[in-house]
Amino acid sequence: MTLLPRNNGSGILSAAQTEGNQLFPVFLKLNQLHTVLIGAGNVGLEKLQALLNNSPQAKVTIIALEILPEVTALTADYPQITIIQKAFEEDDLNTADLVVAATNNPQLNDYIRQSARERKLLINVADKPDLCDFYLGSIVKKGDLKIAISTNGKSPTVAKRLKEVLNDGLPDEIDTSLQQLSDLRATLKGDFAYKVKALNEATAVLVKPVEKQKSEFKNTFRWVIWSTIVVSIAVVVTALWAQDPGFRTYVQNVDPLFYYFLGAGFVFAMIDGAIGMSYGVTSQTFSLTMGLPPASASMGVHLSEIMSNGIAGWMHYRLRNINWKLFKLLLIPGAIGAVTGAYLLSSLEEYSKYTKPVVSVYTLILGIVIFRKAIEKKKRKKGDKVKRIQLLGLAGGFIDAVGGGGWGSIVLSTLIAGGRHPRFSLGTVKLSRFFIALMGSVTFILMIGHTTKWPAVAGLILGSALASPIAARISNRISTKAIMVAVGLIVIGTSLKSIYGFAVKFF
Template sequence: MTLLPKDSNIAKVQNQDTGGNQLFPVFLKLNDLHTVLVGGGHVGLEKLTAILNNSTQAKVTVISREFLPEVHELASQYEGLTIVQKSFADDDLNDAEVVIAATNDSDLNKYIRQAAHDRKLLINVADKPELCDFYLASIVQKGNLKLAISTNGKSPTIAKRLKEVLNESIPDELDTTLQQMSELRNTLTGDFADKVKTLNKVTSILVEPKVTVNKNFIWLIWSTIIISIAVVIAALYYREPQFKSFVEGVPPQFYYFLGAGFLFALIDGAIGMSYGVTSTTFSLSMGIPPASASMGVHLSEIMSCGIAGWMHYRMGNINWKLFKLLVIPGIIGAVTGAYLLSSLEHYSQYTKPVVSLYTLILGLVILSKAFNVKRKRSADKVKRISLLGLGGGFIDAVGGGGWGSIVLSTLIAGGRSPRFSLGTVKLSRFFVAIMGSLTFISMVSSDHWPAVAGLILGSALASPIAARISNKISTKTIMVSVGIIVILVSIKSIISFITKVL
């Protein structure tokens, strides 16, 4: 008698638990197989869409006595799809390699299953797990990465929910990593063991243990720092006459804009937009001319976006390809817009209502986005990134804000990862703000430097915190509040201008 070794594969199989999900996952090359789908109604359409979404060149024959218009529309778009309007017959499976029964007639579905089994074909029967030889899984796809989710036919709803979670959690940029790993593998030499060692070395950073710090401890540190600064300032104010005289000599406008800059930067960190439009709206309401207001916003964003961009860089939230497509056109647009607005500084009484109208529109945009936060993103990514950066930079400079509202929201709506989009837009905004600010400084003689200094310091203080609180606060609540405030203040400014004219 021959004894099997303890680590034998056969021994392992024999000792395995026979419970749980016993399905064996496979990925079929439907582009090379002939699939016959019986059923042209809603269920058939759902199955057909799932096939074509994953295999655009799949060879599929759909058989049914009636078809939904959407099925005919798909037939006009996909060359491999053929529709046959007739009743099902056994002979329809003679050339089939995969069969799907998706009719609303249970007896017909059973008949199709028997015909498939007579021909040794695998079949999926809609909504009848016990009749299926295989299931159609919920699919998560990021470029070349594809994950199939199975609940063993117990709950398709759970599979769909998991699909939504994974679609949001896995960044689109992971496909770039796969491409790079493939290119690296092709350059490796040596035997299999050497290649494995090299790949393990490259990917080791992904599984290195990270030191975790208690969140309460982090908040304790920040609270201690803030309280310590407050105590020092209070002690200096009450015990040092020179410091007290200095503080009292600072124009109140500085303190107003210090608090406003801090608050607006926190809001911007939470929702990824609105710093420019809120700061500009506030500045206009405080009597700052449009060019000076936009200059203050851009100068303050140099430091705040620089800090935020660095924080996102450290957290790995930058898509460098996207960054390159945004930054140069964004700079060109910002410089052009800053030059145009600065040239009209002497006509600020006329440009101010125009800018207020723009902030009113942005306020409406922010408010509308608040009620569409969970809107399904488009499957087609934005293609003209450079044109988006050019327009965003120009409008942002002219209106004192809009880079986040325009560029970031467009990228996310176009299907890009919110986390990578936010980090990339923040970092590119740093360079756009530098060039826009230099243009404003060279052309505008402003008497509102206390306001500018307040915005700069306030936003800089908030930036390290803002970069870490993104998606930590109720986005909808903040966006609704910001949208309403911007709309009301902009309307007030427009009404004041109309009143003066009349």
Template sequence: MGNQLFPVFLKLNQMQTLVIGAGPVGLEKLQAVVRQSEQARIKVVAAEISDEVYAFAKEYPQIILEHKNYEAADLAGADLVIAATNNPALNLRIVEDGHHARLLVNIADKPELCDFYLGSIVKKGDLKIAISTNGKSPTIAKRLKELFQEHLPDGLDITLQQMSKFRQTLDGDFQDKVQKLNEVSAVLVRPAAKSPSFPFFKWLVWLTIMLSLAILLAIFWHREPEFQEYLINIDPIFYWFLLGGFIFAMVDGAIGMSYGVTSTAFSLSMGLPPASASMAVHLSEVLSNGIAGWMHYRMGNINWKLFRLLIIPGVIGAVGGAFLLSSLEHYSAYTKPLVSVYTLILGGVILSKAFKKPGKRKNGKIKQIVPLGFFGGFIDAVGGGGWGSIVLSSLIAGGRNARFSLGTVKITRFFIALMSSLTFITMLKYVHWEAVGGLIIGSALAAPIAAKVSNRISVKSIMVAVGIIVILVSLRSVIMFILKVL
């Protein structure tokens, strides 16, 4: 029969919305309504109200919270009803009561019980686009929303306001006004001119990858006797790094960050100098980030303009950081506590993010991409990690699309790891192959199952555990240095 829904836009600031349930799903529905109409008048009725709902309601005085069990009398004065309870019997009762009172009812995650859906909304100022899949696939609706949100220009609302003012100046009948507005707005549907250098740029990217890998293999070939010695006489420490690489990759798959900082903190605690630790971490990340970057490229998740702004300063910063850290290898007794302080700070950041409540997103996208790329690359090489934590979090916090930011950061991370590794290998006289091999194999074994396991473990719990472990390990290194000096 196809999609039988009739799309409408409701003036929720002139209506009364009743939300039943105040748990995680209730909070999600409450935020969805307020996000589209900050002046919406809402009453929340729930037997249990979460702290997050209380905190959210404090920001909007028009939201009324009633800590009580639902009754049919709660429908009095309501125009819309949204039920977000985990009680199927109560949901059916709400539907029956709502229909008896001639009200439209939405039951969370139960399309067959809904009179209306809360669809995905694209918002650019006064422009709103509603997307519906008739309840078949909220994921598709979400992806389309991200696509529109990313590609519709931010200046579109300015154009909309200018068109409104221009419309008010027009004279003549309705047909004349429509014709003039069509002529003026025709520029919005003209195909954008394609950059002739774009295909060449993509070929240049993959040519660089192949050339860099060839250089990396040549270096390994040059050091073949040293590498063969490790293969013949495997140090037992290899198995510790194998286990560590597996665990750290599983954690990274669950929360999307912290592989670098956990691997570096672990390597330092096992006695590796900072430069060797950073090299081992970056070498282990070349393959994983190359695969991840390729997958994001195939799925169209790369913002190539953002990639061009990040890649050059990021590589320069990474090579500069690797060169500096390798040059100070003789002073590893002093650089090691400095890097431990850095991982200690990152551990605190991870721990704080675990308990941080989601806030309002900043208006406007972050503009200082080039300095961000250089700083992220430099700190990543010096500290053994931080590219994702610094660059990705800054892009998303600054208003960038999360999916395109993740894909772009992943593919640029490949180059950062590759160029850092090349610099470390050419600068360092001694390579801890047991650490490199253990981390590479361990992380590769974890990759296929990390995503499945991550869906069954609380992200907050993982972040708390990782933050505490990194802090304790880093703190131990700093304290040992202080005791040694004293």
């Protein structure tokens, strides 16, 4: 059966079908094919170099009456290449898979082409594009990466120039990247969409050399804008302080707690941006150390987390990282747990001197967990998927409200350790965390809003908000392990100090 090309219905191919480059690029395994090269002059040498540069194990038989010394010298290092010094005969193609004619005799080249066609062999005729079944185009080679360039035989010079540009533009280290991507691909076990996204993220760095100048300009321009904003605010505040006695009096009358918590909120949000956790436990521990009752401390943490988790949840929603079934299972029990925990902790606000050490024990445990995660080298084996999601959400919401943090470290870590997909687990936990923080905050405000030290809460909220835009950028330049070790030790130390202080007073 003979397959014919489709046409436009009139039996005549359209202009779009006949114009342009009609070549179909393929990559041949020359180490498994037998190539016969006729001609060993300057053109034959060029063809042989092209073959060996791209396939050092290529099996080639060279047939020629006259052989350049350079050809003999080149083949000395390739034992699989055979040189036969004689005139070409059509039977020389009986064992060939590919044919390359590189003689300076047009009649001989025509004879070689006719012999190849009779045997249904593909042939390349040097400097005669119309006689070629395939071209030996310009090749860019960087380790395992190869890029073939074709101008449809019209301009080898342009192909060579493009080859030079790509050789200069592509780094030699790209071969290492290919190997690492191959290793990454072998480890991916998710669905096709997840694999594509993971490989896209890993290969995004490949476009950086092309957009380097553009990216540098954007980064410089961005820093100029932020620097201008900061300097402008500093100038305005300095001028008001120097010229306006009312402003100076107002600032001096602001509760010092505001400034302490402003700086603390900024630092804790930066840490959270670097390691993806610990904002709740560090903020809660600091608040307890500064003398805030547990309920007020937890309320400040939850209020400051509403906006950050709302934005994060929205981004995960846009990226389709939400497991809606899991979200529904977590949301209602988590909200019930948060409201219950907030109500219980607020009801015991007058007994804060007794509840404070209990919360300090909890933050001590979280500090130990953070420290262990920092020094843990081996990955834990995943078990069966967690089935009692509602119970996990209820416990996570309750403990989070009582201790000021823990929803992420408890719920997220349990889901992932139980075999849930990390990406969908993270997105679902972040979105549900927004509602958990909102419900807990409303309960705290209704219960203890009139007795809360609002300057401390306001400072924590503003500090974390100011850190959010730059936390992600700073995170890539800081050692995650070092930060986690430091945070773990600080939380453990401050928690032990709080517990020791209670023990001394009580006993």
